[in-house]
Amino acid sequence: MTQIQLTEKAQRYINLLNTARCNQNWHEIPGLVRKIVKHAPGRKCLVQTAQAEAQIVEYCRKRTSLGSAANEQAANSLRECIPDLQSVQADEQNTPEDTFQAQICLAWLFWELSDPEEATASLPQEFDRTVRSLTTGEQSLSPWTQVCIVQGGYLKGAAEELSSGKERALQTFKSTFSWAATPASADTSNPQLLFWSEQYLARASMLAYELFISKAPNYDEANLEFGLRSLRLWASHPDIKGSDPAVAADITPTNSSSKTSLWRAYYDLLSIVLQNDLQYPPMSDAPKRVQLSTEFRRIEATCENVLLRHSKFPKANVSNQEVELWVKQVIHNWEVFCSAEWCDDDFGEGGQGAISRNVLDILYRAATKTFHSTLILRELFHVHAALAEFDLALHALDTYIHLVKDAKERSEHSSHIREVEDPAVFIYTLAEGLIMLCCFGSRRDAEKVKQFTDLLDEALGERIQTNGHGPAQSSTQPGGTSMPTQWASFAYRAIGIGLATWARWTPISESRAELQANAICALEKALVAEAEQEPNPATVFALAMLRAETRDLDGAIELVRTSLSSSNVEDDTEQADSRSIINYGERDIVPLWHLLALLLSSKEDFKTAANACDVVFEMVSTEKLLHKQGSVRPLRNSTGKEETSVGFTGDGQHSRFPDIETRERESMVELRMTQLALMDVIRGPEAALNYSDELISLFGRLFAGVGLVDIEGKANSDRLTPPKSASGTVRTGRASIFGWKKTQRPPIDQAGPLHGDAGTASGAASGMTDKEAALAAPAPAIQVTNNDEQGSSPVQPRGRSRQGSLLRKENKFTQKIHRLEGSLTNTTPEKKLASNKQGDSARQVLPPVYHNMKHTEEPAPAGHPHQPPIQDVRMPTARQSGPLNRALTMFPRIQEQKHSLSLLVKIWLFISDLYRKALLLEDAMEACNEASTHATRIEGLVAAQESSARAFADEGWGGTKSPDEIWGDIYAERGYITQAQLKPYEAIKHFEEALMHYPDHPRATVGLATLLLDIHDQTLPAEESAPPPLPDISNISLHSPSCQQETNAPNGISANVEPTTTSSNDTPESLNRLAARDRAYGLLSTLTKLGTAWDSSEAWFALSRAYEQGGQIEKAKEVLWWCIDLENGRPVRHWWNVGSGGYVL
Known part of the structure; x- marks a missing residue:
């Protein structure tokens, strides 16, 4: 083809024409066209294309405002441009850019006339080769030609989507992506370039998204990468960044996707990547999870803004489906972010806690666009519980239950009113709340546990058709979905755990056995519901724990053994x-x-x-x-x-x-303590003390990240080691x-040094x-x-051992x-x-x-x-x-610290108990003092939040003891140590101090009651005898042992004390003894009715003494038989030491 040389003026007018087209100044086109026809008559293709483009723009502007007849007339007028555009493309005087612009203009015309087949045929068949030929020249492309490249890529892909299918269209978008998407941020002074690049990216992104989700669950990660790349470019586009994302553009033939749908598509893609653990295409070299969480929160905030701006508050009888679907998606993503697979390092500042707080804000904002949404209340319960805000979680759950029950009552009276919640979902949520209360609650929540248990039992009875001992089938009532078997099992397990928990704390001790039997029945129903699959360890744990408490030991052992045998851990x-x-x-x-x-x-x-x-x-x-x-x-x-x-x-x-959760760390420490307790029984407390440093070392490693580094070096696992000799035996020094x-005490004779090191043993026995x-x-x-x-x-075992394993x-x-x-x-x-x-x-x-x-x-x-x-x-x-x-x-950091310090106190008291059994009483007292040091720190943590008597007595959530109860433990241990030191009156003071802190403390009550009963039967004088006055030194005989004999009795008690006998029963001494017996009886009778000591054989044995001393022999016999029953099934440590979650695994 031959090209005509242009004059300077003609080139200037052509440049002005391109600028007017790029800047959308279409009203300038007619005047510029006339001047180009005058000064460059050979550029007919350029002139015809510019005139047709102006006519297309005018048609698009009037199409929405005119009637159908006027639109048809304007379309016919537009069709008259088609022959001229087709004929002018063959002119030999055309430049390659003029021909390309004419092709794009003709395709645009057919596209606006809703003829995608003709639009596709008008474009170059090999679009990328045509674009490559245009860009290989020495001269740079005109600004309008750059616009046409992007516009042509969009038109070709969009037209092929309608005419040839989405797969073909996506391939076209991928082939033109490098040419069409690159200018998106190259020139911000070209409005038409920005407009068409935004259209191109929006269409390509939505097409990739639709194809990607259409192949679920076998996702094509190539489409994922292309879709995310397109959406990221679209989100960073100047027209998108500079506009309000909540303002959605209208959907037109040239704008097939609104901004709202694109933002949701972006969020959906990220959600699919997160929930299905797909390969995430990173944007930089930073860690992928950090990039994903950052990108996720940014897009989530934008989507929420768009949704809430467009959503209106519904009527009272209508649910806002769009908002509730959004809430479901947010919650599903939150569950993944706050699961065990993610940690705080995968997020920015705040970690997983900040993610949960952000979700809480989203839920509360979503509640402003809904009317009594049970979904939002249910998820508020879940998120508050995950943040350990159990009071707020309970409030949300109470409101949820109230709404569901009210709606159910209204639906029963009127057929026009529907239930607001699926009964199966209601049962499941109620079971979750019951499990939460039983796991993290305390004695103060016992009434709430009973209320939830009764409500869940009632709801499940209406929903599940029972047959014999277990659920026969799930009902399919109208308006609700059938209940999955796992949900029924979970509900029965929750009922069983709730009944067991209430049985522990019920004030009516006579009903405890019946409640425990009902709990066992419910848990057995849960196992029946799980019969098709392997038994759930949580159900097995709760049932075995309950059977153990009711002394069905063989049944509990068989149940646990079967569960452990069926769990093929190593293969998985x-x-x-x-x-x-x-x-x-x-x-x-x-x-x-x-x-x-x-x-x-x-x-x-x-x-x-x-x-x-x-x-x-x-x-x-x-x-x-x-x-x-x-x-x-x-x-x-x-x-x-x-x-x-x-x-x-x-x-x-x-x-x-x-x-690792704090409870998981605690379970390992408790297991180590049980291991030491077993060693104490088998080989004696001295052997257990040799390994007590393993216990503290274990605590130091597991809880090193909780923030206990400032315990004055005492919590360091390398310094908190009980004293040992070089040979490994217990040392008397501290x-x-x-x-x-x-001064070193003489060593206690045992069966010999555990390691048989004669040299070190003799060294320990020397006087150094x-x-x-x-x-x-x-x-x-x-x-x-x-x-x-x-x-x-060998050291002989202290307990009897039954030969033979109980397991096959x-x-x-x-x-x-x-x-x-x-x-x-x-x-x-x-x-x-x-x-x-x-x-x-x-x-x-x-x-x-x-x-x-x-x-x-x-x-x-x-x-x-x-x-x-x-x-x-x-x-x-x-x-x-x-x-x-x-x-x-x-849990908040301060709650974890309190829980960890409480466990550390328990460890030191456990070690103190071992020292006391080994008769190393001063070491036992020092270990007890170590426990008091950490108890003081717990008080400081509590006082930093609320300094009141109520705060110190409050157990809080999560199974942590209150500061007052911890001090009760410490004073009780001190009482037993001083009692072992033959200082009964000092022991009484310690026991009294323990009861001042915690009135129902089991060990302190038993210890004090035992000493009070000793006072009654005159084993112990009612009052400590005063020390004798110092004699006159001039009258002391150096050869008289009488004074020395009198003062050498322990504790200053006279060795010649005889029980005072008098015929009168109302003497002060007699009244004091009766008062001691009556107080002991009152303390013990109250204690044995409580959940903390209903199975304490020590408490019942002391109560039998009180009955015996009160003359109630038959009751004493009955209690003693009960003690025998308890002792026959008593473990080396109490069942509740397995963990702080009670019956919840």
């Missing part, structure tokens, strides 16, 4: 999340193993119970589960002998566990733990001080060798235990030699360590490669074991 570990050390199923069975150990101990099978504890820690230390990060050493092997320490395979051990020296003994003898950390058979004399060999539990039992017998000589070498290294002498040296700079103990010795006890990521929502309960 590969499916666990990469952040999970133990998968979800194994996390659930850790409390089950603990419960099994207690059940076995109640059958006096202490060795098998200890093996069960070892199995749990062996599972935690399995190399496959820990991904070679480290290991945990069981305290003992199955033969009752100490075992060699296990090496650590990981270099850098994590001391913080942000992904300088290493309590920071002061004392503790500090001298520590410097003279080697003092490594506890290191157990295989030399027990040669060097130590073929199941998984027996395999785990027997694998541990054979660990020593199957050891090869090489392994034994290696372990002996390790034992030799443990006896290497360490140099003296300065008392003020940092614990991280101390030399590593012999046999350990690290200082402090590393112990990996990581638990799985937390998860709800029931069918609750996936979001975890996130």
